[in-house]
Amino acid sequence: MVLAIGVPRFPQSLPKELQMRRLLLAAAFCAAGAGAGVAERSGIVLSITSPLPGSAFSAVCTVFDDGARRTEDVSGRAPATLRFEADRVDCEIWSDGPLEVLAEGPRGNRSLSSTSGGRLLLSLSF
Secondary structure, X not given: OOOOOOOOOOOOOOOHHHHHHXXXXXXXXXXXXXXXXXXXXXXXXXXXXXXXXXXXXXEEEEEEEOOEEEEEEEEEEOOEEEEEOOOEEEEEEEEOOOEEEEEEOOOOOEEEEEEOOEEEEEEEEO
């Protein structure tokens, strides 16, 4: 495994608290290491956070597991954790404000996505 460490660069227009939030999230992401973290060993976990705690979001997720397919509608406020026992999850997430979504798979695979508001599309297959 190769770990590259560098200093994150943020746009000057990004508020200092958002820069710090992203830096802390990146540090936690690196500190967790491969194979450790919040994911159940047989599912997919989405950790939804926001620099503005309590930010509302809604999501429609299509969950694929053992050839079966189901749709789940979720609404909530950040921070939130969504857990899926699935082989694949496709989610469309809407928010009026900034959101960060950390997806973790059953083997510790991770993916980080963010939006300043609007729609975020995720297709996760680990």
